[in-house]
Structures are given as structure tokens and as C-alpha cells.
Amino acid sequence: MNYTVNEKGFYGDFGGAYIPEMLHHNVNELKEQYLKIIESKEFQKEYKSLLKDYVGRPTPLYLAKNLSKKYNSTIYLKREDLNHTGAHKINNTVGQILLAQKMGKNRIIAETGAGQHGVATATVCALMGLECIVYMGEIDIQRQAPNVARMKMLGAEVRPATSGSKTLKDATNEAIRDWIANPVDTYYLIGSVVGPHPYPDMVARFQSIISEEMKIQLEEKTGKNYPDKIIACVGGGSNAAGAFYHYLDNPKVELIAVEADGLGVATGESAATTQLGSEGIIHGSKTLLMQNSEGQITEPYSISAGLDYPGVGPLHAHLFKSGRGTFIGVTDAEALNAAYELTKIEGIIPALESAHALAALDKLALSPNDCVVVNLSGRGDKDMETYIDRMPTN
Numbered sequence: 001m002n003y004t005v006n007e008k009g010f011y012g013d014f015g016g017a018y019i020p021e022m023l024h025h026n027v028n029e030l031k032e033q034y035l036k037i038i039e040s041k042e043f044q045k046e047y048k049s050l051l052k053d054y055v056g057r058p059t060p061l062y063l064a065k066n067l068s069k070k071y072n073s074t075i076y077l078k079r080e081d082l083n084h085t086g087a088h089k090i091n092n093t094v095g096q097i098l099l100a101q102k103m104g105k106n107r108i109i110a111e112t113g114a115g116q117h118g119v120a121t122a123t124v125c126a127l128m129g130l131e132c133i134v135y136m137g138e139i140d141i142q143r144q145a146p147n148v149a150r151m152k153m154l155g156a157e158v159r160p161a162t163s164g165s166k167t168l169k170d171a172t173n174e175a176i177r178d179w180i181a182n183p184v185d186t187y188y189l190i191g192s193v194v195g196p197h198p199y200p201d202m203v204a205r206f207q208s209i210i211s212e213e214m215k216i217q218l219e220e221k222t223g224k225n226y227p228d229k230i231i232a233c234v235g236g237g238s239n240a241a242g243a244f245y246h247y248l249d250n251p252k253v254e255l256i257a258v259e260a261d262g263l264g265v266a267t268g269e270s271a272a273t274t275q276l277g278s279e280g281i282i283h284g285s286k287t288l289l290m291q292n293s294e295g296q297i298t299e300p301y302s303i304s305a306g307l308d309y310p311g312v313g314p315l316h317a318h319l320f321k322s323g324r325g326t327f328i329g330v331t332d333a334e335a336l337n338a339a340y341e342l343t344k345i346e347g348i349i350p351a352l353e354s355a356h357a358l359a360a361l362d363k364l365a366l367s368p369n370d371c372v373v374v375n376l377s378g379r380g381d382k383d384m385e386t387y388i389d390r391m392p393t394n
């Protein structure tokens with residue numbers, strides 16, 4: 001079995017580049033250049049140097065003793081929450097900003113839902129002195145005021161998307177329109193393993209630093225460079241893709257992807273794409289997505305803004321359909337419990353997204369011999385308002 005993308009940009013039945021004629025030039029330019037540039041020695045040297053000194057990598061692989069005791073197995077946390085800006089997203093934006101520079105692009109556009117990718121993009125644009133325009137749904141701008149403030153302080157222009165439901169997919173449409181209108185100087189910086197080929201492959205490569213480090217750290221700590229299970233939450237799927245990447249072809253490692261059941265899959269208020277979704281095209285890629293019988297995208301829901309996405313990257317659709325990945329759903333309430341529990345017993349406040357991955361521990365039959373890595377994709381600072389509102393009273 002092979003889980004890397006083929007020449008046409010497909011993972012099994014999923015992926016490709018379903019884009020309007022007017023985008024062919026931009027996407028082809030990227031497709032022709034990305035591997036040549038990112039595999040070059042010069043690029044790798046700059047990228048790894050920024051990951052080390054700017055992002056703060058390698059992130060620790062932490063043996064969570066209290067959590068291990070609770071589940072009677074060995075549980076490690078890959079601490080992506082300790083990265084600069086508080087999550088894994090910066091691994092990708094640092095990579096793409098270097099690529100944009102090498103391609104001679106000096107104007108960066110992005111879309112953002114919760115604002116996390118917008119902040120990670122505005123951060124690297126400030127670092128490189130590049131113009132940054134972030135499209136964001138008008139409703140999301142109201143809901144995510146602290147991230148809007150961060151982007152502005154970092155020098156980005158936040159442009160409201162005022163059409164449709166005024167959320168992420170409308171912001172995406174605006175960003176694509178902008179890219180079509182500005183094909184020469186503009187680079188479109190996508191935040192997850194979604195979008196037309198080559199984005200899913202490129203973003204997975206940038207996030208693969210997570211499992212690259214994991215191999216070395218596990219070897220050091222356990223004498224074996226792989227765990228029995230890796231658990232990661234899936235919005236678009238980039239932190240999971242990075243945590244799985246170097247183990248995709250190792251059948252000894254169970255790959256567990258956790259999606260947001262929201263209020264429950266039967267309630268109509270969830271983002272459980274593999275359970276509720278069907279094949280279709282979103283954001284230029286053929287994949288699984290939540291849609292009605294007319295092919296209209298269903299508005300997703302999750303308590304965690306980063307998992308509130310109606311699709312899933314094509315790699316994950318392939319892992320699901322081929323059976324290589326195990327997909328588990330976790331509700332808002334289960335994720336909240338897991339977040340309070342980790343905080344109480346390990347002194348680590350996780351992001352709500354990452355709390356979904358932690359909650360999956362309850363749903364696995366773990367044995368004392370199991371070595372498990374949970375990818376802690378981000379820290380909980382951004383979620384404090386929710387955590388305080390929902391704090392258990394006893």
C-alpha cells in the first residue's frame with residue numbers, strides 16, 4: 001500500500017485539482033516548483049533553522065505519567081502546544097512563506113475561520129516583511145475578536161467576506177477570487193491538507209516534522225522508533241497528517257483520527273465528516289464532505305473552532321476508505337471533560353481541538369503493553385472563555 005500522492009495529485013480516489021480555468025496558471029506554477037524548491041539543500045537549511053530558533057523545535061515528546069497510570073498503558077504527548085503561536089500551524093506557514101519568497105511572490109493572501117491560521121500567516125509575514133491580506137467571514141470576525149486583533153497588530157489586513165453564510169467557505173471564495181485577479185505577485189497560503197493539488201501534499205510535508213522528530217524521540221525513550229498507536233484530531237487534517245506521515249507505510253502503527261461529533265452525530269450539529277459525509281468537491285479537491293442531497297455544503301458545528309470544517313483532506317478520506325486509519329468521533333462534552341482532566345492531572349491546558357484527541361483514549365481498549373502517542377496540537381489559552389463558562393462545579 002502506498003499513501004503518498006500520485007503524479008496527478010490523488011490519494012486513491014481522492015484529491016486532484018478541480019479548479020476554474022482561470023486558476024490553472026497559478027496552480028501549475030506552484031505544482032512545477034514546489035518540490036524542486038522545498039527539497040533543495042538551501043531551502044531545508046533555512047527551514048530547519050527557523051523551526052529550531054523561531055518556532056522552538058524540536059517539541060518535547062513527554063511521557064505523561066499520570067495519564068499513563070489512569071489508562072494503565074504508556075502515553076506520550078507530542079507537545080505541539082509549545083510551538084511559537086501555540087499550535088502546529090506555524091510549521092506549515094514558515095515553510096510556505098519561504099517557498100513564496102523563493103518564487104518571488106511578495107503579497108500573501110490567506111483565508112481563516114477561527115483566525116488561528118490567519119494569525120500564523122500574519123506572524124510569518126511580519127517576520128519576512130511581506131504584505132498580508134487575510135479573508136475572514138464577517139460573522140467569524142465578530143466571533144473571533146482576539147485573533148482579529150492579533151492579526152492587525154502583526155500588520156495584516158483583515159478583509160471581511162460578506163456573502164453567503166459569512167463564514168469560512170465564503171472567505172475561501174474571496175481568497176480564490178483575489179488569487180485569480182493577482183496571478184503574478186500573489187501567493188495563496190493554505191492552512192491545512194486541503195485545497196487543490198499540490199497543497200495537501202505540500203502541507204503534509206511541512207507538518208511531517210512532527211513524526212520525523214517522534215521517530216528519533218521514541219527510539220531514545222523506548223528503544224523502538226514507532227509507537228503502537230498515534231492519536232490526532234482532524235479538522236482539515238494537517239496535524240494528523242504530520243503525526244502520521246512517517247508511519248503511513250508501517251502497518252504496526254495504528255493511526256487514529258478523531259473528528260468532532262459536536263452535540264452528537266444525530267443532532268445535525270456536528271462536524272463528523274467521515275460519518276456523515278459523502279464524496280464531493282470542496283476547495284478544489286475531491287474528498288469526503290458534509291452536503292445535502294443537492295450538493296450544498298452543510299454548515300458544520302463543533303465547540304472547537306479548528307475542527308468546525310465541513311470536509312476533510314483527501315489523504316484522510318483515503319485513510320478512511322482504505323481502512324488504514326481508524327476514525328473516532330468525540331462530542332463537545334467528552335472533549336471538555338478530557339481537557340479538564342489533563343489540566344488537573346498533568347498541569348497542561350490543551351486546546352479544545354487537541355482535547356478531542358485526548359478524549360479518544362476513553363474509547364480505545366488499551367493494554368498495559370501499549371505505547372500511545374497523542375498529538376497535542378495546541379494550547380488552550382485561546383479557549384479559556386469556553387473553559388471558564390463550562391467549568392464543572394464540583
Ligand SMILES: *Cc1c(COP(=O)(O)O)cnc(C)c1O
Pocket residue numbers: 087088089116191192193233234235236237238239240306307351353354377378379
Ligand atoms: C487549526 C487547529 C486544528 C485543526 O486543523 P488540522 O489541519 O486538522 O490540524 C487542530 N488543533 C489546533 C490547536 C488548531 O489550531
